[in-house]
Amino acid sequence: DAKTTQPNSMESNEEEPVHLPCNHSTISGTDYIHWYRQLPSQGPEYVIHGLTSNVNNRMASLAIAEDRKSSTLILHRATLRDAAVYYCILSPRGGSQGNLIFGKGTKLSVKP
Amino acid sequence: GAVVSQHPSRVICKSGTSVKIECRSLDFQATTMFWYRQFPKQSLMLMATSNEGSKATYEQGVEKDKFLINHASLTLSTLTVTSAHPEDSSFYICSARVRYSTGELFFGEGSRLTVL
Numbered sequence: 001d002a003k004t005t006q007p008n009s010m011e012s013n014e015e016e017p018v019h020l021p022c023n024h025s026t027i028s029g030t031d032y033i034h035w036y037r038q039l040p041s042q043g044p045e046y047v048i049h050g051l052t053s054n055v056n057n058r059m060a061s062l063a064i065a066e067d068r069k070s071s072t073l074i075l076h077r078a079t080l081r082d083a084a085v086y087y088c089i090l091s092p093r094g095g096s097q098g099n100l101i102f103g104k105g106t107k108l109s110v111k112p
Numbered sequence: 113g114a115v116v117s118q119h120p121s122r123v124i125c126k127s128g129t130s131v132k133i134e135c136r137s138l139d140f141q142a143t144t145m146f147w148y149r150q151f152p153k154q155s156l157m158l159m160a161t162s163n164e165g166s167k168a169t170y171e172q173g174v175e176k177d178k179f180l181i182n183h184a185s186l187t188l189s190t191l192t193v194t195s196a197h198p199e200d201s202s203f204y205i206c207s208a209r210v211r212y213s214t215g216e217l218f219f220g221e222g223s224r225l226t227v228l
Contacts (some may be wrong), residue, residue, distance in 0.1 A: 043205045043219035099146050100217055102156040
């Protein structure tokens with residue numbers, strides 16, 4: 001499975017934008033880029049995913065580099081409830097199992 | 113969005129007993145469900161893939177006789193930890209994907225198992 005590299009932790013101030021980077025230099029042409037987040041003592045929550053084009057939804061935006069070797073999850077205005085571990089994961093398109101392999105993720109702290 | 117529910121959310125048992133955790137997709141059909149385990153301050157580790165109507169596929173190092181998985185219907189998968197020991201204490205999480213979808217996985221709330 002292609003691997004991703006994320007910073008262990010990041011800090012943000014409340015109501016400011018947050019850019020969470022992810023490197024995936026060995027990504028294949030059919031790998032989707034998924035982002036999930038996990039709040040303490042909860043199961044992960046889907047945030048966003050994309051293949052080549054930038055994506056926006058109500059939670060966040062995903063900016064994908066032109067060569068697809070990196071991506072950035074953008075939270076436009078961080079709130080205290082956004083404090084979580086954010087996982088960047090590659091998933092084969094329509095993979096035979098469809099499972100997700102989680103790395104260590106980035107622990108985001110949000111200061112009031 | 114689709115909802116996946118786990119039960120129980122917390123369970124405490126004595127060493128040597130067996131514990132069953134249920135994972136239900138409440139408003140969609142899931143031919144495949146996944147079981148993860150998470151130890152404190154660590155990431156999720158995939159344990160097995162549960163396929164409706166067939167045997168589960170276990171990841172390397174996961175004992176299939178200890179972690180029994182049954183996926184009897186399109187909305188229910190169960191994980192039974194047999195003869196539990198304190199080292200099995202962990203946070204167990206299931207997930208499911210909407211049938212025929214290649215998009216997001218929906219995760220349950222997790223079940224925290226403590227073996228005394």
